[in-house]
Amino acid sequence: MTSLIMIIVSCALINNVVLNQFLGICSFLGVSQQMKASASLGGAVIFVLTIASAVASLLYDFVLKPFDLDYMKTIVFILVIAALVQIVEMFLKKTSPGLYRALGIYLPLITTNCAVLGVALTNVQDEYNFIESVFAGLGTAIGYTIAIVLLAGIRARVDEEAIPRPLRGAPVVLLAAALMSIAFMGFGGL
């Protein structure tokens, strides 16, 4: 149990997926303009990443490894993740329209978010078993959500300030991300 909690803390804070591993930068910078959208995307990422790491782990342990198809993992993972997201979307649309509306447009877009493929590959690299993979996926997604919601909060404040012209737009957001990254480095001492 302790090791599972350690995995979550390590994935969410110490090795934060965005601020330390640089995965999912596109959506981290692109969607963080509004708090509500950021939180919805975070929810969708938690949902998809947890399921995707579970499926990828099962697939690796029971199909790829026994048949010595290790080298196929990149191709298999990305196709499975794409198909999985589609299935999850259709399933949600039918069974829980409320949740579907909340996560809505973000679900299909996560397919090519590099964080999802990145976590599936890291789990294999770290030789996590099924339970550990699921927790690593969950922890990573929580870390992503923390980072994007924090950045959305910072951007809401920054937008009201007078900023020198060359710094407006992307540079000031990146500087905010740099400062957040420095703060998250502090978790390395945990």
Next chain:
Amino acid sequence: MNKYLERIYNGVVKENPTFVLMLGMCPTLAVSTAAINGLGMGISTTAVLILSNVVISALRKVIPDEVRLPAYIVVVATLVTITELLIEAYLPSLYSALGIYIPLIVVNCIILGRAEAYANKNSVPLAAFDGIGMGLGFTIALTILGFIRELLGAGTVFGHNVLPQGVEPIGIFINAPGAFLVLAIMIMVLNAFGIKNNSDKLVSSCDGCCATCQRAAAGCGKEEN
């Protein structure tokens, strides 16, 4: 200008994927810790980009429009796997330095972006030169970023110590925050000199999907895979 040379000029200067289009930011930030890593990543991505452009352009009349994105992903993933195995076999030190970012070339927006925006509409030789140009632009940008970060953060250039005795390098530049910092300063300089770039779209209009991002000139609402 010759239309093949024009493609290379376009990739390196006019539509430089990193400095103008602002595409493929994940590998740009992650592997630019040293100039040699940036160069290695740039060359690997260039190899995949040229081959994927050629294959997709050659198959452009065969692949049905409805399933083109999954088809592109299979092509790109195959090429990335081949590249990964080659690097693992012949350049083990680069392989361990780049680590997980080699398989992640699959989801690099530049590659699927060029497939969508250029390769599936143009002839094989033009697509190949487009790949060379874009890849070269990406490689140059990654090497410059890696050079700056390595110089400031470790005091070395391509692994050779250049700092005079007694001068301490600023370690944070080769850590994660340094990547954001250098990119921020770089875009600031571009803005200050009035060089047109997509940095505003980087922080506002991307909707979370790298491959079909609008910056890659591909419509985003209609993803099929």
